[in-house]
Amino acid sequence: MRDFVKLFEEIDGTTKTNQKIQAIVDYLQVAREEDKVFAIAVLTGNKPSRPAKTTDLRLWASELANIPLWLFEESYYIVGDLAESLSLILPKTSAEADYSLEQIITEVVRLKKVTVEEQKEVITGYWNHLSGTSLFVFNKLMTGNFRVGVSSKIVVKALAKYLDKDEAVIEHRLIGKWDPFTETMASLFESNLAEDKHFLPYPFYLAYALEGDPNDLGDLSEWVVEPKLDGIRGQLIVRQNDLFVWSRGEDLMTEKFPEFAKLNQILPDGTVIDGEVIPWKDGHALDFNVMQTRIGRKNLSAKILQEAPLVMVCYDLLEWNGEDIRTKPLYERRALLKAILETYPLDNILILSEHKQFANWEEAKAFRENARVHFAEGLMLKRADSPYEVGRKRGNWYKWKTEPMSIDGVLIYAQSGSGRRANLFTDYTFAVWDQEQLVPFTKAYSGLTDKELITIDNWIKRNTIDKFGPVRSVKPELVFELAFEGINLSTRHKSGVALRFPRILRWRKDKLAKDANTKEDLLDLIKQKP
Amino acid sequence: MTVLKRQKRTESQYMKLLTVNQKGLYCKQADVYLDPWKPVDTALISHGHSDHMRWGMKNYICQEQTVPILNLRIGAENNVRAVAYNDPFEINGVKISFHPAGHIIGSSQIRLEYEGEVWVFTGDYKIVSDGVSQPYELVKCDHFITESTFGLPIYNFPDPHEIYEDINTFWRKNVALGYNTVLLGYSLGKAQNILAHLDQSIGDIYLHGAVANTNEALATIGYDFPGVRITPENDRSKIKGAVIVAPPSASDTPWLRKMTPYKIAMCSGWMQLRGARRRRGVDKGFPLSDHCDWQQLNQAVQDTGAKHVYVTHGYENNFSKWVSEEYGIKSSIFKTLYNDEEEEVSE
Numbered sequence A: 001m002r003d004f005v006k007l008f009e010e011i012d013g014t015t016k017t018n019q020k021i022q023a024i025v026d027y028l029q030v031a032r033e034e035d036k037v038f039a040i041a042v043l044t045g046n047k048p049s050r051p052a053k054t055t056d057l058r059l060w061a062s063e064l065a066n067i068p069l070w071l072f073e074e075s076y077y078i079v080g081d082l083a084e085s086l087s088l089i090l091p092k093t094s095a096e097a098d099y100s101l102e103q104i105i106t107e108v109v110r111l112k113k114v115t116v117e118e119q120k121e122v123i124t125g126y127w128n129h130l131s132g133t134s135l136f137v138f139n140k141l142m143t144g145n146f147r148v149g150v151s152s153k154i155v156v157k158a159l160a161k162y163l164d165k166d167e168a169v170i171e172h173r174l175i176g177k178w179d180p181f182t183e184t185m186a187s188l189f190e191s192n193l194a195e196d197k198h199f200l201p202y203p204f205y206l207a208y209a210l211e212g213d214p215n216d217l218g219d220l221s222e223w224v225v226e227p228k229l230d231g232i233r234g235q236l237i238v239r240q241n242d243l244f245v246w247s248r249g250e251d252l253m254t255e256k257f258p259e260f261a262k263l264n265q266i267l268p269d270g271t272v273i274d275g276e277v278i279p280w281k282d283g284h285a286l287d288f289n290v291m292q293t294r295i296g297r298k299n300l301s302a303k304i305l306q307e308a309p310l311v312m313v314c315y316d317l318l319e320w321n322g323e324d325i326r327t328k329p330l331y332e333r334r335a336l337l338k339a340i341l342e343t344y345p346l347d348n349i350l351i352l353s354e355h356k357q358f359a360n361w362e363e364a365k366a367f368r369e370n371a372r373v374h375f376a377e378g379l380m381l382k383r384a385d386s387p388y389e390v391g392r393k394r395g396n397w398y399k400w401k402t403e404p405m406s407i408d409g410v411l412i413y414a415q416s417g418s419g420r421r422a423n424l425f426t427d428y429t430f431a432v433w434d435q436e437q438l439v440p441f442t443k444a445y446s447g448l449t450d451k452e453l454i455t456i457d458n459w460i461k462r463n464t465i466d467k468f469g470p471v472r473s474v475k476p477e478l479v480f481e482l483a484f485e486g487i488n489l490s491t492r493h494k495s496g497v498a499l500r501f502p503r504i505l506r507w508r509k510d511k512l513a514k515d516a517n518t519k520e521d522l523l524d525l526i527k528q529k530p
Numbered sequence B: 001m002t003v004l005k006r007q008k009r010t011e012s013q014y015m016k017l018l019t020v021n022q023k024g025l026y027c028k029q030a031d032v033y034l035d036p037w038k039p040v041d042t043a044l045i046s047h048g049h050s051d052h053m054r055w056g057m058k059n060y061i062c063q064e065q066t067v068p069i070l071n072l073r074i075g076a077e078n079n080v081r082a083v084a085y086n087d088p089f090e091i092n093g094v095k096i097s098f099h100p101a102g103h104i105i106g107s108s109q110i111r112l113e114y115e116g117e118v119w120v121f122t123g124d125y126k127i128v129s130d131g132v133s134q135p136y137e138l139v140k141c142d143h144f145i146t147e148s149t150f151g152l153p154i155y156n157f158p159d160p161h162e163i164y165e166d167i168n169t170f171w172r173k174n175v176a177l178g179y180n181t182v183l184l185g186y187s188l189g190k191a192q193n194i195l196a197h198l199d200q201s202i203g204d205i206y207l208h209g210a211v212a213n214t215n216e217a218l219a220t221i222g223y224d225f226p227g228v229r230i231t232p233e234n235d236r237s238k239i240k241g242a243v244i245v246a247p248p249s250a251s252d253t254p255w256l257r258k259m260t261p262y263k264i265a266m267c268s269g270w271m272q273l274r275g276a277r278r279r280r281g282v283d284k285g286f287p288l289s290d291h292c293d294w295q296q297l298n299q300a301v302q303d304t305g306a307k308h309v310y311v312t313h314g315y316e317n318n319f320s321k322w323v324s325e326e327y328g329i330k331s332s333i334f335k336t337l338y339n340d341e342e343e344e345v346s347e
């Protein structure tokens, strides 16, 4: 693990993207072949969850350090990070050993299934043979909150450099929840995708928010303008007579959408469509809350299916007859998509996204301002001759959302409410990402249903990391969309911004903490102000 | 089964030799203060850091190596009595002596003995040697007044020799990448500790004015530290691949920006924590400390043989509770006005 620890130290010691990329390349050049996939998994946030209880870890470490638990707790309070606290109080080892990253991660996964006694024996065994940053990295993996200061973009760039391949190719191959225990470098990067991994989606092309005036985009006729719907972005794949539906979060969601189940018998093999999965009735989209009632349910009753019937509003065709057509211009892909949707008996399960015809940008602006009336949250602007790119790219696609401004934040602190809600944790503090750190940026209370509050309260009690008086810090997992009326720079707030009238718009169960917005996004909102 | 009864002897049976009042740590019998924070007649000074050696005392008594620092920092016109280490003198029946504390040059533990009872005030101290200041000397006592700057078990510092090596490696690497190396450390103590261990074959050494001033004062008693003072006359373009030693207050100043391009590191025991490193906004943190870490504090408490421990500045609540629980030694807290952190010199 020493080479991986060195990599961690180098990434940790610099804020420069190029140095981080080079550190990863250097690591890949010297690491054990079997360790590489595990390193890539960890670097991209695909890491095993915590196998042991944190209370046990504290107890065992205090025992080894010969200090009472209260002194550990006081120390932890000062340090603020459990893995670091454990590393600092554990006695220095005189018999340092090196383990492979593969072995350590295998242990973390295995320890989940053994008795507490065995956990203690194994974990304290490692503690007795690790020191410094190695011990810290081990504890980070053991406490399940290891974050390395690199974006997946950096990892992709490093892999592209190391393997001498296109970044888009790397990104495509890293998509989805792949398993480092079953993959090898060869199966990840050298396999024949069409044959061996026919389930894999293409990397999604993501739009930037439009900054400034649409008039600057040039002639409206060069743009495909669509209502921006508020569902779940998805990719529908029919290959080798199988059907797969992937979400933008790279989750395989095929089972959740029984409406699409028969599509592999209707559409020909080698078809991949990009679109919005959304509840739809009487010719228009239903509110996102309706969708929420379906997400997370194991059994979809007939009643639910009737109340929240899903369709896919299709806006792009990525593969046809097994051919990757992403480089063809959008108007060609759209024309083909339209023909397909008209040809096959799809029974309105797949609907073509509407190409809005506006006379000029002013008309488009007017629509956007009232988008909610049209069951949309704004407009999507796509250059008619644009290829389907990989990841978030500027220039060809823009999302142009309606006010109010909103941002996705991660719940990090909770406090009990007052009055009727005194015994519930209802006052939340939210954070956004600043590099690899979450910085709190606002508090918000209202906006959730009582039922949601109770669910979240329950979750908070089970996922508390620490208590500071009435405040609990919780695992950074839950993401909420927060709406606000204004945003300004502020020196009083740690995040550097202050929000006006923040409120919780909704619980984004479809998002992971890593999908939350960044401090940069907040600052961008300020810059965009007229 | 025999029950061992602890010998009962309450504090009220005799007057404590040292107490804390609003001016400082006071010895009534000798009518002297130890490191007072308000003006008094006679002050025994443990060392030259600004939270321990203050302005306005009628008479200063300090270790002889502290004198040039006193002259530099509060002026040469004071009444100063210089004493050597291990050279006792008496005031009104109280036998007083200064003993090496290993913290910085001239730093002393102050020992007071009266009617067979021995008190030791550590000032600031460390047990490991820094190769510059006179190494810590164990002084047996009944009453031990200890600082607790790093009095939590998370503070276990690496061997300083490893740190010196790391600092030189950092410097070497920066030279190779075309950077200057800025090392931040308190101008009195840490700066000399660093300077004494820099590998001068790597490159040139430059000094912030505050560090140069301190070095010049110490030169009057025979110390010779490397480094050239940076003045407005220096040709900045010639400062390349060099080390610049500066106090922490110099970070983020226009003065420092003129050294660009540079990598910057902070040398302090606080750098043991990742959060502290991040807050400092430095490229690197070296946990080089002039204070005892957890192990050293525990060693001192045990080795002195004290039956009563008084804990001052730092994590005094936790360390005091630990001492009484762990060793069965009576332990209390002395609330002083010494800072948790070492002095910050702002020029």
Ligand SMILES: [Zn+2]
Pocket (backbone or CB within 6 Å): B047, B049, B052, B103, B124, B342
């Ligand atoms: Zn000091």
Ligand SMILES: [Zn+2]
Pocket (backbone or CB within 6 Å): B049, B051, B052, B123, B124, B147, B313, B338, B339
């Ligand atoms: Zn002090």
